[in-house]
Amino acid sequence: MRPSTVRALLRALLLVPIILAGALLAGCNPPYNWRDYTSDDGRFKALFPAKPAALARTVDVGGLQVEMTMTAAKVDGTTFAVGTAVAPDPARAQAALPAMRLALLRNIGAPDAATPGDSRVDATGAVHGAPMHLSGRFEAKGSRFYQVIVLGPAGKTPPEQVEQFLTSFSSF
Structure with a gap:
């Protein structure tokens, strides 16, 4: 083999690891950038897959008018959210x-096939x-109640990401 051919081959071999490293680094920008979040009032914490934003508005929940704060992050068209509100007493919560x-199921036109007391959907x-x-x-602690949801295109969000978010939630 000629020396110039050997040098060209060695240069090509040196470039392969550099190209592979670049490809791996490009793949290291995951859409799920999990971060700990504690609500401004310190009443709950959860892992969100992106930086969340919070919005408060008055809503009707089964005839009860409450100010609900929604804290949410969106990744690839899927929303990860925690809604929280305070009822006048624990029974109403x-x-x-x-x-x-039921309201969430109606929003997507899905039937409610839950058994009474089922806290998941x-x-x-x-x-x-x-x-x-x-x-x-869904959960209530005292007069405060919460909804922890993931809503997105069917079949798009990996189940392990959904489960990570839902199980990361804790209220105080």
Whole structure:
């Protein structure tokens, strides 16, 4: 083999690891950039897959008018959110849970096949003709109640990402 051919071959061999490293680094920008989040009032914490934003507005939850704060982050068209509100008393907070569940299911046109007391939801429906999947859990602590949901295009969000978000939630 000629010396110039050997040098060219060695240069090519040296470039292969550099190209592979570049390809690996390009793949290291994951869409899920998990971060700990504690609510401004310190009442809950969760892992969000991106930087969340919070918005508060008055909503009707089963006939109860409450100010609900939604803290949410969106990744690849899927919303990861925690909604929280305060009821006048613990009994009304508990009663708000099935009402929130039903409202969310209606938003995607999915039937409510839950058994009484079920604190989770896993349903597929549609929004504007596009198949959507909703996963979530609901809980009340004292007069405060929460919805922890993942809503996005059906079949798009990896189940392990959904489960990580739902199980990371804790209230105080």
